[in-house]
Amino acid sequence: MLECVRTELPIFIVDTGRQWSGLYGVSESGAMDMGALERANHILQQSPNTAALEILGSASFVTHISMWVCFTGSAAEINIAGQGRLLNQAIWVNAHQTIVVERAKQGMRVILGVYGGIDVPQYFSSSCGIVREGFGAFGDGKPMVSGTVASINTNTSTNTNTNTNTNTNTIANTSTAHLHHNTEHVPKNDKAKAHRSVSCVSETAAWIDFVPNYQYAKFSVTSRYRFVEQAMQVTAQSDRMGLRLACTQPISAPKLTSSQALALGVIQIPPDGQPIVMGRDRQTHGGYPVIGTVPEYGVDQLAQINVGQAFYFRVVTIEQAIATYWLKKRLRV
Amino acid sequence: MTDSDYSVEWVNPTTMLCRVIGERLSVAQRHQCLLMIHQAILDSHKQLLVNIVPGFNEILLYFDPNKIDYAYHVTLISRLVKTHLKPYTHSPDYFGAAHNALDSQEVDISTRPITAIEVNFDVHGQYDLQHIATHLGLTRQALITQFCAIDFTVILNGFMPGFVYLSGLPACLHIPRLATPRVKVPKGAVAIAEAYCGIYPQQSPGGWHIIGVTEHKMFDIKQTPPASCVTGERIQFRATHNA
Numbered sequence: 001m002l003e004c005v006r007t008e009l010p011i012f013i014v015d016t017g018r019q020w021s022g023l024y025g026v027s028e029s030g031a032m033d034m035g036a037l038e039r040a041n042h043i044l045q046q047s048p049n050t051a052a053l054e055i056l057g058s059a060s061f062v063t064h065i066s067m068w069v070c071f072t073g074s075a076a077e078i079n080i081a082g083q084g085r086l087l088n089q090a091i092w093v094n095a096h097q098t099i100v101v102e103r104a105k106q107g108m109r110v111i112l113g114v115y116g117g118i119d120v121p122q123y124f125s126s127s128c129g130i131v132r133e134g135f136g137a138f139g140d141g142k143p144m145v146s147g148t149v150a151s152i153n154t155n156t157s158t159n160t161n162t163n164t165n166t167n168t169n170t171i172a173n174t175s176t177a178h179l180h181h182n183t184e185h186v187p188k189n190d191k192a193k194a195h196r197s198v199s200c201v202s203e204t205a206a207w208i209d210f211v212p213n214y215q216y217a218k219f220s221v222t223s224r225y226r227f228v229e230q231a232m233q234v235t236a237q238s239d240r241m242g243l244r245l246a247c248t249q250p251i252s253a254p255k256l257t258s259s260q261a262l263a264l265g266v267i268q269i270p271p272d273g274q275p276i277v278m279g280r281d282r283q284t285h286g287g288y289p290v291i292g293t294v295p296e297y298g299v300d301q302l303a304q305i306n307v308g309q310a311f312y313f314r315v316v317t318i319e320q321a322i323a324t325y326w327l328k329k330r331l332r333v
Numbered sequence: 334m335t336d337s338d339y340s341v342e343w344v345n346p347t348t349m350l351c352r353v354i355g356e357r358l359s360v361a362q363r364h365q366c367l368l369m370i371h372q373a374i375l376d377s378h379k380q381l382l383v384n385i386v387p388g389f390n391e392i393l394l395y396f397d398p399n400k401i402d403y404a405y406h407v408t409l410i411s412r413l414v415k416t417h418l419k420p421y422t423h424s425p426d427y428f429g430a431a432h433n434a435l436d437s438q439e440v441d442i443s444t445r446p447i448t449a450i451e452v453n454f455d456v457h458g459q460y461d462l463q464h465i466a467t468h469l470g471l472t473r474q475a476l477i478t479q480f481c482a483i484d485f486t487v488i489l490n491g492f493m494p495g496f497v498y499l500s501g502l503p504a505c506l507h508i509p510r511l512a513t514p515r516v517k518v519p520k521g522a523v524a525i526a527e528a529y530c531g532i533y534p535q536q537s538p539g540g541w542h543i544i545g546v547t548e549h550k551m552f553d554i555k556q557t558p559p560a561s562c563v564t565g566e567r568i569q570f571r572a573t574h575n576a
Contacts, residue, residue, distance in 0.1 A: 022386035022393070024552065024560040025490030123554060133494050134535075135554040213344045259491070261388035263348040284386050285491040295345045318343050322403060325346035329398075 001064035002114065003149045008057030008103065010143035012240065013136075013150075014111070014280075016049045018124035022284055028264065029128035029136075030280045032240055032303035033109050034296060036073035039332050040113030043070045043090050050117035051127035051153075053144065055110045061099040067152055068115035069093055074107020074304055090115075107304040119153035130240075130281050206311040208232075209298045210267060211318050214290035218254040223269075226251050227291060231310040232275070234302065240281035243302050246274055253289040262286045265294035277302055295321040297328045338422055341411045347398050351410055352391040355422060360528060362421050364488055364500045367392060368565050369417045374410070381406070387489040387564045389498075447484065447567040450532075452523050452545040454572055460543035461511075465525070468508055477572060479506065480544065485530060485568040495534030495552025495560045499568060502530050514540035521547045523570065545570075 004011060014037055017030025031037035031054055038048045055076075071078050071087045078085045079100040085091055093099065101110055120127050120137060129137025138148055216224070226249050237244045250273020261284060262268075268276045268288035277294050278286070292315075294302060305311060316324075338355040351370065353363050371387050374394065384395035396406070454477050455462035466476045485499035502525060510526045515538060518524070522533040524541035531541055534551035547570075552560050562568060 019383045020385070022384045022395070023490060023563050024494055024558065025492060025496055026494045026559075028384065028395075211345065213342065213350070258389045261350075261386040261391055261393035261491075263344045263350065263393055265345055283492065285388060285489070293344045296347065318345075322343070322346045 001149050001151055002067070002118075003062050003064060004144050004146055005060045005062055005098070006146045007055070007059035007144065009055075010145055011056075011059060011148075012054040012143045013051050013118050013120060013127050013129065013138070014054045015051045015117075015127050017280060018126040018128065021124040022261075025284050026124065026133060027130055027281050027283060029126060029130060029240075031111065032280055033073050033111065033300045035300045035328065035332055036109070036111040037113070038329075039088065040070045040072040040111045042332065043072075043088060044068055044113050044115045046115065046117070049125075050113070051120070052114060053112040053118065053150075055101055055112060056108060058103040059101045061101075061112075063093050063095055063097050063099070064149070065152065066095045067093055069099070070113040071101075071110055072113065073110045074104035076104035076107070076110045077102040106306065108306060109303055114152055116153040116155075119151040206309075207314040208294060208302055208311050209316040209321060209324065210265075210292040210294050210313050211321050212292045212315055213318075214260070214266060214292065215254060215256065216290075216292050218289070219269075219291055220252065220254075223251045223253065223291070227275075228313050228315060231312060233310055234305045234307055236307050238279075238307070240279050242268075242276040242278050242282060244274065244276050250274060251291070253291070256287060256289045259285040259287040260290070262290075263293055264296060265299045266290045267292050267294065279303070295325055297325055339411075339414045339418055341407055341414060343403065343407070344393075347396050347401065349394040349396065349406065349410060350391055351394060351414060353414070353418065354390070355418065358421055361500065363390060364486070366417055366421055368486070368488075370414055371564055373413055373417065377413075378409070386491075388491075389488060445565065445567050447569050448562060449569055449571050450523075450547055450549045451573045452547045452570045454545040455543060460522075460545075461524075462544055465508055465542050465544060469506060476506075476544075481570050481572060483530075483569070485570075487562045487564055487566045487568060488529075489564055490552075490560050490562075493534065493537065494554075497532050497551065497560075497562050497568075499530040499532075500528070502528055504528075508542055510540040511542060514538055515543075518543065519546055521549065521551075523547055 014031035017028045018026065021028060037052055040052055041048050041050045068090055070090050080091065080093055081097040104110065118127060123136050129135060129141035131141045134141050137143055144150060230247050230249055232245045232247050235244045235246050251269050252273055253269035262278050262282050264278065264280065266278045268278060268286055268290055270276065270288045279299065340352045340354065342350055344350045353366055355363065358366065367387065371392055381396055381400050382394055383397050386393040456473065462473055462476065466473045469476065483501050485501040488498045488500050490497055506525065507528055508525060518533050518537055518539035520533060520536045522543045523545050524531055524533065524539065524543045526541040532547065532551055533539060550561060
């Protein structure tokens with residue numbers, strides 16, 4: 001088990017998201033920086049859908065059993081038993097050791113991947129939970145807070161577990177955990193991968209790709225121009241539902257008569273003209289006009305942009321977005 | 334039918350947006366058409382997908398990234414949309430068109446069973462029944478009778494888990510949203526606004542006119558499926574005994 005001793009902000013259980021939830025008005029959910037989640041699970045040699053933790057602020061944990069972990073995402077400082085550790089490596093942590101994650105100076109979200117995954121009941125093939133929906137994660141959609149103890153799935157022979165119990169690990173199965181979590185399952189630290197750090201936009205260029213679609217054609221030429229020519233910032237009001245942006249010159253939007261189904265990364269323009277990029281916990285439908293869609297890899301980058309840091313939107317065709325998506329996916333694994 | 338009657342496109346590298354625009358189609362025709370497309374996709378191409386979100390004018394298809402063939406799947410879905418759209422756009426007569434639409438491989442939604450949902454109509458003036466009746470120039474009883482005779486179809490669950498949007502409300506019962514939304518709409522509220530009827534699965538703020546309250550459970554994560562009414566299902570309301 002992994003106990004959260006103290007956390008500045010709630011910690012979310014994340015995986016690749018829910019399946020077949022849209023018919024019931026249930027959100028997709030999943031890791032905000034999906035690339036970081038997939039990388040952590042890849043390094044730990046397990047299914048990309050294995051449940052990990054998404055940490056925003058500083059946090060500290062204590063292990064109750066020994067386990068393999070891997071940190072990816074923002075350039076946070078990681079200390080295990082007082083020793084600094086690198087991102088993008090499989091790290092063996094003994095029982096009763098303390099893990100400290102300091103808030104990153106660059107990037108917003110750290111993924112703490114655990115070999116075997118965080119063990120909570122699954123809904124729609126996912127371990128995610130959203131408080132407003134009232135189910136999943138650590139019960140009733142609740143995230144991890146100071147004092148929460150997470151069970152680790154020790155039955156690693158199958159990755160498609162449908163466990164129904166949380167926090168019920170007894171001493172008996174904790175000891176079997178040791179057997180399954182032996183060091184042979186996980187590779188030696190991969191030095192090459194350790195260098196490939198944050199997927200944060202600032203490290204490459206301050207551009208975020210978007211594909212013009214939905215109501216793009218109905219936006220005025222002025223609005224379309226304003227959308228790409230001025231600097232945008234991610235604001236502190238952002239959450240997993242939507243990344244709220246701020247720009248100096250508001251974008252005016254055409255009228256929309258009815259709500260529409262929202263894909264990941266759609267950029268809604270509400271009446272105040274400040275764009276909102278819809279994240280993983282977005283509601284299924286929304287009523288604001290949409291100027292375009294940020295592809296998955298762009299949402300990963302946006303999820304790691306520090307509050308207040310400037311970036312620009314750049315128009316790409318869907319073909320370019322598809323090419324970049326697959327290129328990034330191949331580079332990751 | 335022209336290409337401007339529909340659009341099928343990838344909006345991001347794993348999601349396809351399939352829209353029925355057809356401005357010559359009535360709202361009812363568009364819903365009917367989308368229901369057929371939705372059902373046809375689930376019947377024939379479910380294995381390609383990991384999620385689907387039905388909308389009022391569109392369907393969002395989440396593909397399994399490992400099964401995507403970008404060009405082929407756009408053609409496949411376009412062809413399917415065209416097939417279901419054709420009968421509506423060729424004939425101005427809705428009923429005639431709907432009749433012709435039913436060739437062998439299409440889905441006849443009118444034969445689906447109807448779910449009856451019991452409603453405690455707001456006869457004590459707690460909510461908006463009287464207000465709606467006055468607005469529409471009906472007596473409360475006439476409004477209830479008329480409402481219970483409607484054959485509603487579920488368009489989608491959205492806004493929150495288990496919140497159903499129902500189509501079928503005749504034009505004579507259309508009423509604009511409340512000028513000031515309620516802070517608290519009770520769980521189970523059956524409400525109408527504009528062309529739609531909706532049921533609140535849990536207490537929430539809302540701007541629709543409440544006609545009554547049902548004890549019917551709209552969403553329960555422990556059940557399979559968790560929502561009691563999904564896209565394409567038919568619903569009829571019934572007054573409980575004490576109403």
